[in-house]
Amino acid sequence: MGKTKRQKKTSNRKTQPPAFTKVKKKVGKKQIPTNATRVDFKSRQIHLRSQLASVYDSTSRMSTYLQQLKHHNDNTRVHAIESLQQLATKEPGILDKSLSNVMYSLEPLFTDDNSEVQKQFRVFLTFLFSNFPADQFIPY
Numbered sequence: 001m002g003k004t005k006r007q008k009k010t011s012n013r014k015t016q017p018p019a020f021t022k023v024k025k026k027v028g029k030k031q032i033p034t035n036a037t038r039v040d041f042k043s044r045q046i047h048l049r050s051q052l053a054s055v056y057d058s059t060s061r062m063s064t065y066l067q068q069l070k071h072h073n074d075n076t077r078v079h080a081i082e083s084l085q086q087l088a089t090k091e092p093g094i095l096d097k098s099l100s101n102v103m104y105s106l107e108p109l110f111t112d113d114n115s116e117v118q119k120q121f122r123v124f125l126t127f128l129f130s131n132f133p134a135d136q137f138i139p140y
Helices: 002-015 049-055 058-068 074-090 099-111 115-131
Strands: none
Touching: 058 074, 058 099, 074 099, 074 115, 099 115
């Protein structure tokens, strides 16, 4: 009977996890404290065109669109023309201030090769000529 009791006691010890475990220290490795708080996390930014458009004032947006009229990509030029028209409809006085800059930026578009750019350019010119009197276009 003595052997069976010993076997029962040792089998109970094996099934129960030990209360305390000794952490083995390794050379060259820094030990992480047991009460350490994890602070590693990732964040991402959200970009919305409507939010960005409200941040910039209209003059800086207009100068950006005028620069994009000279861009090598056709879609960028079309987008710039559309954006100029939208900006002019939202703020009618913006073109009065810088009509000369707008007209000089539009000059290369008269001889543009792309049909989409030409179509959007014609739409913008009809919008421009309908909103301004002909006297303002005499110098150009």
